[in-house]
Amino acid sequence: MENAYTAMRSAAEAAIAYRRDTASAETNPVATYADIFAAFDAPLPETGGDPQAIIADLIARATPGIRAQTSPRFFGWVIGNSHPTGVAADWLAAAWGQNAANVSAAPAASAVEAVAARWLLELLGLPAEASVGVVTGATVANFVCLAAARSAVLARAGWDVEADGLFGAPPVTVLIGADAHATVYSGLKYLGLGAKRVKEIATDDLGRMRPAAFEAALKAASGPIIAIAQSGQICTGASDPFTEIAPLARDAGAWLHVDGAFGLWAQAAPARAAQTAGVELADSWATDGHKWLQTPYDCGFAIVRDAEAHARAMAVSASYLPPADTGERDPSTYVPELSRRARGFATWAMIRQLGREGVAEMVERDCRVAAHMGETLAREPGITLVAPILLNQFMVRFGDDDATTLKVIAQIQQDAVLYAGSAAWRGQTVMRASVCSVATTMADADISVAAILSAWRRVRG
Ligand SMILES: Cc1ncc(COP(=O)(O)O)c(C=O)c1O
Incomplete structure (x- = not known):
């Protein structure tokens, strides 16, 4: 040994x-x-x-x-910093070898996760009575929240989906913003709700649902309805207009779910919270720890206002698994797995590491870095800012041409001063950057802008 x-x-x-x-x-x-x-x-x-x-x-x-995803100048996908404090807590989770399924197997992991879950709700300004499943990431968090939604809307229609499945169940109408993230469709696929049977709601230039289109779709629907909104569109960072759509969903008896993988963290930054105004009116929220909380991979949160529906959709029982006593919380009640990593340790450690102020400061700084980079680049002839910068994501195009844009991105990646990737937005190829790290500073923004300009000038010739 x-x-x-x-x-x-x-x-x-x-x-x-x-x-x-x-x-x-x-x-x-x-x-x-x-x-x-x-x-x-x-x-x-x-x-x-x-x-x-x-x-x-x-x-x-x-x-x-x-790949140096922890570098302060890594702007690919939406990647947090895997902060060393979170990594250290995660090392302990592995070394302690805890199977964080239930209280009897893992009392410390269960208790720490319960405290971290309470802190998380407070940090994100979500209802204190909501339940939190600590899962692998937003993909699974979306799936879990939609499972709770499916359970609740069908229960209201007199159908027990946990017992009887979808065979002969009342059809569920699923409404979703046309610029939703691909992983929400994965959740629908796993749940037998069909990735293609959804009704897509028209969105504006920044990918936000149009309330009038949402209202019309609600009016046209009959029976159980699940509506899926988002906070933080993957290209634009935009959030749906919750103050308008949440009351419409409520009046129609629809369950409103929000995919807030990264955008929900605007709630924790007072200067950015206008972006997510009204998000707390929803019924469920999916978000990530490994994005703007900076935990190591894998860490996400499935948050559900109706804790009973959440537990009904996920809880497992067996004679050899002693149930938690009153007042205790079994982590497995809110997640799809039984055996699982003790993700609560890293969550707890990172909330302590940053504190409410640290999270707010980081979110605000990352947004300022994104705005500074995008706006500085757009002053260079031939570089276009594709959309206004609302949060921490921005898109630029080089030479107003797809092939040139790809060439510049390839040059940037080869120079390796920063990392950014490509995406398609409204039929055009763009360079997409996401600033989501506690390590990124304004100095990194300037170094990155200089490197991008240099790559562009060399490609342009
Ligand atoms: C809006 C949105 N939803 C869902 C996801 C999926 O999250 P994860 O990769 O953590 O499962 C992402 C990932 O970037 C995202 O940005």
């Missing part, structure tokens, strides 16, 4: 060294999948190995293919 403990120490040291190197570094060019596959490709080991050699090999062979 001593050898294995030494291997744990060397893993920790390598991890710390890596984080020191990427704390201010360029986003290293990475080895390809093929390179790394070749480095690992070997016959199935017939016999066991030495812990130190195994960990040393893992570090040496994997490191060239590690």
Whole structure:
């Protein structure tokens, strides 16, 4: 065993060294999948190995293919910083080997998760009575919330979907903004609600649902209705107009779910909270810890106002699983898994690390960095800001041309001073950047702008 403990120490040291190197570094060019596959490709080991050699090999062979997602100038997808405090808590979760399914198996993990869940609701300005499932990410959080929605709207129609499934159930109308995230459709697919049977609601230039179109769709619907809104459109960062659509949903008896993977965190930043005004009127909310709370992967939250519907959709019982006593909270009641990582430790640690003020400051700073970068770039001839910057995401186009835009993005990625990727918006190719890290500063914004301008000028010639 001593050898294995030494291997744990060397893993920790390598991890710390890596984080020191990427704390201010360029986003290293990475080895390809093929390179790394070749480095690992070997016959199935017939016999066991030495812990130190195994960990040393893992570090040496994997490191060239590690993308510097924790770099302060990593603006791809929507990526948090995996803050070292959260990582340290996560190391303990793994080392303690807790199966955080229920109170009897894991009292500390269950209790810490319960406290973190309460803090989270307060931080996000959501109803204190809501239940929170701590899941792997927003994809699963959307699925869990929609399972609760399905349960509640069908129960109101006299149907027990948990017992009888969807065979012969009253049809459910699903309304969804036309610019919803792809993973919401995944949730609908898993739930037998059909990714293609939804009614898409027309959106405006920034991807926000048009309230009049939503109202008309509600009027046209009959029977149980689930309406899906979002906070933080993946390209524009825009949130749906909740103060207008939430009362419409309520009056129609619809369940209103909000995919707020990152945008819901505007709630925690007073200067940005106007973006999400009225979001607390919804029935359920999906969000991520590994985005704007900066926890390590994997961490997301399924938040449901009707805790009973949430538990009905997810809870599991078996004779060998002792139920929680009154006043205790079994984590597995609100998630699709039984055996699970103790994600509450990293959630608790990161809320303590940042505090209410730290979260507000980070969200506000990331938004200012995004605005500064987008607006500075747009002053350069040939670079267009594709949409006004509302939150932490921005899009630019180079030479008003798809191929040129892709060439500039490729040059930026090759230069590796920052990372940004491409996306399609309203039929055009854009460079899309997301600022979602506690590590990013205005100095990073200026370094990044200079690198982007340099790439553009070289491509333009
Ligand atoms: C709006 C939105 N919804 C859902 C997701 C999926 O989240 P995850 O990848 O954490 O499952 C994302 C991811 O970026 C997102 O931006």
